[in-house]
Structures are given as C-alpha cells and as structure tokens.
Amino acid sequence: MVRDGRRRWLRRALLVPYAWLLLFFLAPFLIILKISVADPVVALPPFTALFDWAASGWDRIQATFDNYLFLFQDRYYATIYLSSIKTAAISTFLCLLIGYPMAYFIARQPPHRRGLLLLGIILPFWISFLLRVYAWIGLLNTNGVINNLLQWLGLIDQPLSLIYNDFAVYIGIVYSYLPFMILPLYANLERLDSSLLEAAADLGARRWRTFVDVTLPLSRPGIIAGSLLVFIPAIGEFIIPALLGGSDTLMIGRALWDEFFINRDWPVASAVSVVLLMILVLPMMWFQKVQGREVEDSR
Amino acid sequence: MSHEQLPKKPNAAEPWEIEGTRPLVEIRGVSKHFGDVVAVEDAWLDIYEKELFSILGGSGSGKSTLLRMLAGFETPTSGRILIDGKDMTAVPPYERPVNMMFQSYALFPHMSVEQNVAYGLKREGVAKAEIADRVAHMLDMVRMSRLAKRKPNALSGGERQRVALARSLIKRPRLLLLDEPLAALDKKLREHTQFELMGLQDELGITFVVVTHDQEEAMTLSTRVAVMNDGRFEQVGTPGQVYEFPINRFVADFVGTINFLACKVTSCEGGRAELESVEAGETLHARLEQPREPGSTGWLAVRPEKIFISKERPEGDSRTVLRGVVEDLGYFGNLSVYRVRLPSGKILQVSGQNRVRTARKTVEWDDEVFVSWDVGSAIVLDE
Numbered sequence: 238m239v240r241d242g243r244r245r246w247l248r249r250a251l252l253v254p255y256a257w258l259l260l261f262f263l264a265p266f267l268i269i270l271k272i273s274v275a276d277p278v279v280a281l282p283p284f285t286a287l288f289d290w291a292a293s294g295w296d297r298i299q300a301t302f303d304n305y306l307f308l309f310q311d312r313y314y315a316t317i318y319l320s321s322i323k324t325a326a327i328s329t330f331l332c333l334l335i336g337y338p339m340a341y342f343i344a345r346q347p348p349h350r351r352g353l354l355l356l357g358i359i360l361p362f363w364i365s366f367l368l369r370v371y372a373w374i375g376l377l378n379t380n381g382v383i384n385n386l387l388q389w390l391g392l393i394d395q396p397l398s399l400i401y402n403d404f405a406v407y408i409g410i411v412y413s414y415l416p417f418m419i420l421p422l423y424a425n426l427e428r429l430d431s432s433l434l435e436a437a438a439d440l441g442a443r444r445w446r447t448f449v450d451v452t453l454p455l456s457r458p459g460i461i462a463g464s465l466l467v468f469i470p471a472i473g474e475f476i477i478p479a480l481l482g483g484s485d486t487l488m489i490g491r492a493l494w495d496e497f498f499i500n501r502d503w504p505v506a507s508a509v510s511v512v513l514l515m516i517l518v519l520p521m522m523w524f525q526k527v528q529g530r531e532v533e534d535s536r
Numbered sequence: 537m538s539h540e541q542l543p544k545k546p547n548a549a550e551p552w553e554i555e556g557t558r559p560l561v562e563i564r565g566v567s568k569h570f571g572d573v574v575a576v577e578d579a580w581l582d583i584y585e586k587e588l589f590s591i592l593g594g595s596g597s598g599k600s601t602l603l604r605m606l607a608g609f610e611t612p613t614s615g616r617i618l619i620d621g622k623d624m625t626a627v628p629p630y631e632r633p634v635n636m637m638f639q640s641y642a643l644f645p646h647m648s649v650e651q652n653v654a655y656g657l658k659r660e661g662v663a664k665a666e667i668a669d670r671v672a673h674m675l676d677m678v679r680m681s682r683l684a685k686r687k688p689n690a691l692s693g694g695e696r697q698r699v700a701l702a703r704s705l706i707k708r709p710r711l712l713l714l715d716e717p718l719a720a721l722d723k724k725l726r727e728h729t730q731f732e733l734m735g736l737q738d739e740l741g742i743t744f745v746v747v748t749h750d751q752e753e754a755m756t757l758s759t760r761v762a763v764m765n766d767g768r769f770e771q772v773g774t775p776g777q778v779y780e781f782p783i784n785r786f787v788a789d790f791v792g793t794i795n796f797l798a799c800k801v802t803s804c805e806g807g808r809a810e811l812e813s814v815e816a817g818e819t820l821h822a823r824l825e826q827p828r829e830p831g832s833t834g835w836l837a838v839r840p841e842k843i844f845i846s847k848e849r850p851e852g853d854s855r856t857v858l859r860g861v862v863e864d865l866g867y868f869g870n871l872s873v874y875r876v877r878l879p880s881g882k883i884l885q886v887s888g889q890n891r892v893r894t895a896r897k898t899v900e901w902d903d904e905v906f907v908s909w910d911v912g913s914a915i916v917l918d919e
Contacts, residue, residue, distance in 0.1 A: 433644060435609055436636075436638060438629040439629050439630070440656035441656055442630060442655075450655075455646060
C-alpha cells in the first residue's frame, strides 16, 4: 500500500522534468523542423509559412525538401560534417587518454583526498566558459605566454604558430570537455570492487593484466558515458573553433552561424541542424541500449 | 559428494604431534600494524599439510588480516611467512602457490561461470584443450556444469559459492584460503555445504585455512582451531581441546556457552582444589591441571550440558550440588535450556537432553531445583 502510494508520487514527480523537456527541447526542435522545410525569402521572418490558408486541401501545406537535397548535393556540407565528426572523435579519444588515468588515480586515493581532487576537476566551471577559451588566446598567441617563455628559455628562435589552426581547436576542446570525461569515469571506477582486483591477482594476473582483464571491461559504461558527454557537445562546438580555429577549420557550428547570420538562409541552416541531430541520435540510442543491458547484467 | 561419503578421519597420529614433520605454513612472529592500529601482533603458527585449519575470532580480531598476509595482499610489518619451506613474505599474490576464496566470492561479473573458473589456468598459460577439460571436470565436481554459460549475477548465493570454490581450486593450490566461506548462505545450505567442503578437502588433499567468526562452523569443520583475539592467538588446538580445555576465560566464553562463578582458592592439594565462591554461596571443588596458590582468585567454569537439573537432591559426593529456582525455560525439541537463579542472584545456564518422549515438562517455571555437576566437569580459569 505504502509502496503503491510512493510509486504514484514518483510518477507525478517525473512529470515535471518531462514537461520541461517537452517545452524547451521538443518545441524548439519542431520550430526548427518547420523552418527546414520552408523556402527562404527576403522578409521578416526570412522563410515562408508552413500553411498557406489561401490554398485548399493538401496544397495548404507548403513543405519542401529542397534544403535537404541541397545539403546532399553540395559537397561542402558533407566535408563539414565529416570534418566535425573527425574533430570531435579525435578530441574524445584524447580526453579518454588523458582522463582515464586521472579518474583512475583519483578513485584509488583515500576517500578524504578524493573530494579535494574532484574539486580541482570541477573548479574551472566556476569561471565562464567563454572567458576560459578566451584566455587560451593569451597563452597560445604568437606573442603569447607560451611563445614568450620558450623564446626566453632559448628553445626556439621564431615563435611557433600555436593558434588559429586545428591544433588550437583540439587544445581548446580537450581542455574544456576533459571534466565531462573524468567525472563519469571516476564515478564508475570508484565503485569498482577491489576484491575483484585481488581475485585476479590471486589467480595469477599481474597488475597490467588485471587492468586489461578486469578494470577496463568493467569500466566500459563509464568510458561510453564520458565519451558521449565529450563527443556530442564537441561535434557542434562553435565558440572554440570561432576563437581559436583558423579560417580553414571546418566545423558545423561555424557553418550554422554563417548560414543563419551571414547568408540569412534560415531554412538551410535549420536543415543543417536537423541532420546534425540525426547524426547524434544514433550513438545516443546505441548508448541507451548498452546501458540497459549493463543494468540488466548487474542486477 | 553426498552425505554417505563423510570424510574419514585418520587414525594415525596427527601431523602436529609427530616430531620433525615440516609444516606447510610457518608463520613466524608476524605482526601487522596499520598506522597506530595493531591488527596482528607477534603471531606464531604452524599449519600442516592436509589440515583443515580454522582461525576463529570476532570482528577486529585480526583473523582476516592474517589470511590476507597468507594470500599476499598485505605485507607483514615484521616477521616472516614460509610456505612449503620457502620465504613468501615479499612474494606477490600472483606468484604464490596459494589461492583464496573471498567472502564476497569476488566473481568477475562480466565473465560466465566457465570463464571465471578458467581464468586462473588462462593466466598460467595452460593449453586451451587442457583448460576446457579441467574446467569441465571442476564444474562437474561442484555440480555447476548445467549453468556453465550463465553470468554470476544470474546465480543464487549457493551457486555463486560453488563457482567461487571451483575457481579457487582449479589451479590445484598447495594451500586454499577461505574467508568466511559459509557466512553468506542460509542455515540449511550452510550445514550441507560444510560437509561438502570437508569431503572436497579430503578428496583433493589440499590444505585449507578457513577464517570464520562462527564457532560452530569452526568446531565441525576443523582438524585444529586457532582462537584469535586482539591480534593474538589465545589458544591453538583441536576442537575438543579448545572446547573442553580452554586456557582462559576468553576462549571458554568465545567457543560455546559457559557459566562462570567468581571464586577464590582456599586450599589446593594433589590436583584437587577447594574454592570459596560468594556467587555459588557454597564451598566448591574442582580438579586442577596445574596447582594454584591458596588465596588467588579466578573463575570456576562449567558448560551448560555438564550440569544436571533435578527436583530431588542427587546422590553421590563427587558432585557439586547447588540449589536454585528456575527463572526461565526454553524448549528446543531435542533439548531444553533452563536459566536457574542461585540464592546469590547469579544465573546459571543449564541444558538437558529431552530423552523421554513426553509433552509434560518435568521441570517448570519457578520450580525449586537442584543443579549439580561432576567435580571433574568444572575447570578453574584465570581472569
């Protein structure tokens, strides 16, 4: 009886986040979807309406797939999507490479020290994201801190070109999104039953072998969660390529900006974002499936 | 394994009684400190081949730390551990001829039953065909062949326990360590598994060291028991020695149930002592193994099953007889437990077999009764 009552309450409580998502995620998405099937016009707003009330029957719906066709016909967009995926994938991999040892190290510390180390990971969030990315300009500039330091040390004669290229974009993305990799990995590794590691050692596995056979497979949910948390925002990242990237840095976020605000072609811009969403939905669905199986297994 | 194949106890002298037998495990003055906390202090112990040795103690007694040092998960602060004559003190766990069954079983959740059991052999580099053979045989032995493809999470507690046992035995270790092997099982399964463990140990001839807090478990399983308290061994001996001849109050109290009466030695002659006890309200007698100074204090200890309860005064002058009133009474079917209050207010626990088939109780609440025991049944212990 009591449990039933609590269930009902839980269901009611869940309505709030669902209503929130419906309002602030689904509604804007539908608007974008609507714009993506419109024609661009020079007007305010700069696209045709979905319904033409003057016509009759099916003709009232004024939907066109020309924008999507355009995306597939123009090689430029394919290049930009692939380039964004590549940038996001490499950044995710670098985050994993740097973040895994850090998460592992923190999880192996005595509990009183873990809190402090985690605070160090979260601390950058207290400063505005834009400011932190902007600060990298000061560091990477031809006349910036790093070049000056290297020249002063006599390691280089000419300043290195560290900024306005893909290198700077990777630095920016890895720096900004590393905490999103570390936190889920830490949450996973911290829960790892140390007696499993002892059991592996007891059965003849050295430390590296134990890591490969036990720790790594059991931390897979953490790896997947962290990777998605980095990959998804990285693929549509706008500020970092805009501030640190060069003119040849191709990323979908910049293409979107250009379509919206320079070309003022809202329908094509909307189509670009709908396709981006479709690209991102696939890995998320895969993650959901894997996670569901993981939960089933650990029951 | 079935109940008909109860392990045969050897009739020959036990290995620890034969002069010059090399022990399989030699624990020599081992201590382990965690910062200021002393987990194990100056432990000396020999464990012989094919023994089923139990380390019995409460939580925090240091028994698990000692086991972890045998497995190699902890390094002693001082002292040495020898296995098979070789110094193992600094040898890492993956190089010891020792395997452990963990209290939580520590089965790898991402591997099937089969893969779990095969893991030790895989790490040893055994050929694939041989691994398959040995795993199949081992799973057969613990009756888990049917569930070989399952993941540990899809198994019951008893099934997991058997997989854990199979996994720890597959490498045929010289020494198997078992950390509270039966603690996670329910009572019926525990009794059954106890006999299975004993049978398996006898069949394979592997030395078992069991850590447990359950004195009943230790008594039924073991060839010998070490009672641990505060990081030290209080007593090491056969279950019979530890139960009937405890060397101090702690051991007597920890192993089984026992009554203590505070007393003072008034005279001691020829192994027979006369004791004065306020709690008993009478002069008591006891046989002593070692003479005691007249005037020294101690505890007269008697086990409940050694005490006889009756409504008439029992005959015979070799018995200690006290009067009391039945304060409480518990009926367990096969036996009854009485709590008898002496005139001093001291409560004695008495247990009696219900030998006669009757639904009527011969002794009732608030009955005036006599409790008595043979002088030889009582022992005198130090503080």
